[in-house]
Amino acid sequence: MKGIVKGLGLTFKTMLQKKVTYAYPDVPLELPDRFRGIQHFDPEKCIVCNQCARICPTECITLTGKKNPDPESKMKLVIDTYDINFEICILCDLCTEVCPTEAIVMTNNFELSTYSRDDLFKNMEWLHQNNTNVRKENNAATPKGGAKKDAG
Ligand code: SF4
Ligand code: SF4
Secondary structure, three states, rough: OOOHHHHHHHHHHHOOOOOOOOOOOOOOOOOOOOOEEEEEEEEHHHHOOHHHHHHHHOEEEEEEEEEEEOOOOOOOOEEEEEEOOOOOOOOOOOOHHHOOOOOOOEEEOOOOOOOOHHHHEHHHHHHHHHHEOOOOHHHOOOOOOOOOOOOO
């Protein structure tokens, strides 16, 4: 009897304590702004300097440029393809740190689980549409809660 009372006492005490669990994934996790999540890429800002690909320790960025169709522009090249292989990206943040134009920036998004490894190759369109939860220091043009990404 004493044991039951003691057990119930502990149960009621625990019931009144603040919850430490989250209702994820129904409720999105609030992550620190310096969290290193999946990158957002803005093709219009990219100057095809290749610094992000060069610094990447896992060589998971591949990009190509093409001749600028605007003959009057100072930029001779514009970005043509930009891919990141998230099988081997370690989200180290180096690519975004070296980018001189903030064409590539970190977001707080982290959900990449998939049934196929092929789905972990993300192209320029996907990275461009991954424009929610951009870090505050980079999100002047793409505010939190912007257009929804179209995962592919
Ligand atoms: S976060 Fe790191 S590993 Fe991932 S693409 Fe950028 S430099 Fe490469
Ligand atoms: S460092 Fe920035 S501007 Fe240069 S190629 Fe990479 S994304 Fe484009």
